[in-house]
Amino acid sequence: MSAKLTNTSVSHASAPGQPILQVDDLKKHFPLRGGLFGGVTGQVYAVDGVSFEIAKGETLSLVGESGCGKSTVGKAVLRLFDITAGQVVLDGTRIDTLPASTLRPMRRRVQVVFQDPFSSLNPRMRVKDILAEPIRNFGMAKDSADLDRRLAHLMDTVRLPRDAINRWPHEFSGGQRQRIGIARALAAEPDLIICDEAVSALDVSVKAQIVNLLQDLQKELGLALLFISHDLAIVEHMTHRVAVMYLGKIVEVAPRRSLFAAPKHPYTQALLSAVPVPQPGAARQRIILKGDVPSPINPPSGCRFHTRCPYVFDRCRVEEPLLKPTEPGHTAACHLHDLPAAQNPLSGEASPLH
Numbered sequence: 001m002s003a004k005l006t007n008t009s010v011s012h013a014s015a016p017g018q019p020i021l022q023v024d025d026l027k028k029h030f031p032l033r034g035g036l037f038g039g040v041t042g043q044v045y046a047v048d049g050v051s052f053e054i055a056k057g058e059t060l061s062l063v064g065e066s067g068c069g070k071s072t073v074g075k076a077v078l079r080l081f082d083i084t085a086g087q088v089v090l091d092g093t094r095i096d097t098l099p100a101s102t103l104r105p106m107r108r109r110v111q112v113v114f115q116d117p118f119s120s121l122n123p124r125m126r127v128k129d130i131l132a133e134p135i136r137n138f139g140m141a142k143d144s145a146d147l148d149r150r151l152a153h154l155m156d157t158v159r160l161p162r163d164a165i166n167r168w169p170h171e172f173s174g175g176q177r178q179r180i181g182i183a184r185a186l187a188a189e190p191d192l193i194i195c196d197e198a199v200s201a202l203d204v205s206v207k208a209q210i211v212n213l214l215q216d217l218q219k220e221l222g223l224a225l226l227f228i229s230h231d232l233a234i235v236e237h238m239t240h241r242v243a244v245m246y247l248g249k250i251v252e253v254a255p256r257r258s259l260f261a262a263p264k265h266p267y268t269q270a271l272l273s274a275v276p277v278p279q280p281g282a283a284r285q286r287i288i289l290k291g292d293v294p295s296p297i298n299p300p301s302g303c304r305f306h307t308r309c310p311y312v313f314d315r316c317r318v319e320e321p322l323l324k325p326t327e328p329g330h331t332a333a334c335h336l337h338d339l340p341a342a343q344n345p346l347s348g349e350a351s352p353l354h
């Protein structure tokens, strides 16, 4: 599919290899109701022109502060609501326009792991029934012996003891519950799993175990992951590429190493500046952004980040920057990159580490 030329997507955030998911100029605006008669008084521009691709077997992390639209992108891909504009294409099939009656195969192929394993597992169902539900719903098992074989295999896959399958969710720790959540997602044999803050609620050591499990599963099963997270320290260790969102837009996309070594958007720089550096003695220069994230009901003109950007100049206030390549595979939406290198504070080859 060719990338449409839109104000925010000069090029797609291209994934190497065959894409399993293509999102093209996605918009989701929620009506804002108020007044005496509860009429529509405005719009929440939650996602406002987002384009990206995920290759088969790839992890793309979607990062940004709370409220920037990450979960809304995930929900749009899951078809949990109708989108306002744009396209969502799964393995060559446009899914945002599919009638509800024909959504079933797509629902099997895209699964989700939510943040909170305590509330996302039905406390009144044994693990066995939680895992059997998607297998039955999607008609995956030939007979009851096949169902049992699949259940045992799922427990092995997420490294839980097989005999735990008859237990209830409350009998497990947070990390174990998240393993059950992952097993439930895997039961449908998906091509893509959306992990929406899937490790955010877990303790640090458990986080690392679940991230390692996801990475192992990705290699073993060739899964693609859309990893939604506000935690860049986690993302740094597990992703192939990163897309940074700010106020409903993607402002930068890059391979992991390139993004963490040399971010090309001032917002990404600020986010990274708060991430601890593993090397002893090294530190990133802390950048404290002024003010709060503006409201998505009335986003700033021009570049949405201009009200908080330390490098703002006149053009930023009136003209929206396009997402353009700064080097192979790395794109950023920032007018600074149109300036001569000597005037661009982000052009240096130097790492932000000092």
Ligand SMILES: Nc1ncnc2c1ncn2[C@@H]1O[C@H](COP(=O)(O)OP(=O)(O)OP(=O)(O)O)[C@@H](O)[C@H]1O
Pocket (backbone or CB within 6 Å): 030, 031, 044, 045, 046, 064, 065, 066, 067, 068, 069, 070, 071, 072, 073, 230, 296
């Ligand atoms: N159903 C809804 N109706 C109205 N506004 C909504 C709805 N869902 C989300 N929003 C708004 O859309 C914006 C983006 O929300 P979203 O949950 O996608 O952000 P996020 O980056 O995932 O943040 P968080 O991690 O806090 O969930 C927010 O301003 C949110 O309040």
